[in-house]
Amino acid sequence: MRNVRPALWFDLVLLALFVAITVALALRTPLLSVDLAVRDFVDAHRPTWAYWTARVFNYLGQGGQVLTPLAVLTAVFVGWRTHSVRPALPVIGGTVITYVTIGPLKVWTDRTAASDDDVVHPEYLFHVPTGMSYPSGHVVNAIVWYGVLAILLGGLLPPGQLRVIRYGAPAVVLFTTTYLSFHWVTDGLAAICLGIVLDRILQRVPWNTIPLPSWFTARGWSGPIDTAEFAKSTSLR
Known part of the structure; x- marks a missing residue:
């Protein structure tokens, strides 16, 4: 497992902040004001x-429409240049970790958008069964997927x-989702805490040493994601 700084205590602090925000909203404290x-x-x-400017920049946080396809295309490009299937691994990891966290939390918390x-009282948690606002999926997706792109x-x-x-990019998404009233500001703050934790989990994974099926190894498709040859062979650096 790769070392990520700050150490694990930082993840625990972020999770505690996420829980604290959630509890404060559920108890209908002055944070709602x-x-x-x-x-x-x-x-x-x-005005x-x-x-419209904010709407355009808000697409930086579109998971299924923008970020996932962008990550897939980047993985294909990097995999082709490095002759490795490993670039696909962070994309798979990002897909799984967002799927099992963001959706269930949104369904469980039952909060509607700030524009509703x-x-x-659309600001209440556990209030409207059809609500899907908390935490902000745009912000979590931005943190996770731009982290995946950084790996690639x-x-x-x-x-x-x-x-x-x-x-x-995540900072822009946080601002635009709040400014457009797509999300409450606490939706974004909670998403920051959750998104950074998920990103740090992905950053810890030793993508270059995960065992792969022998089929890829035998055909030379199991090399590291980033190689010296890759960096030298491209004019983008």
Whole structure:
């Protein structure tokens, strides 16, 4: 297992924060007033040009429509250049880890979107069985999938550009989902905690040493995701 800094205690802190936010919302504490205040503020300060700009940038967090296909295409490209099937492994890991966490949590918490005007107290958790707002899937997807892209592009891009991919895009998605009232601000905050934990789990996996079926090994398709030859053979670096 690869070392990820900070150590495991950081994951536990993030999980504790996620639980604390969830409990605070479930108990209907004053934290709900923060959600309402932020929602009312952005609704009152959203000119048409800003709305459409935010809508465009919000696609950076579209999992099934944008991020998953982008990760698959990147894995195919990197796998072709490195002559390895290993680039597919982080994509499979990202798919599984988001599928078993985001969806069940959304179904369980029953919270509607900040833009829902047809529900009395849409800010409440465990309030509307059809609600699917908590936590923000866009934000979790952005953190997880841009982390996967960083794993795949580790042999291509310098660290500075990788950091922009990993942190810049999720920050934009967090802002746009809140600004457009697609999500409550606490949906995003909880998603940050959950998404970073999931990302750190994927970053710990030793993708380059996971045993593969002998068929791939015998045919030379079991090499590491990022190789010196890969970095030298591309003009993108």
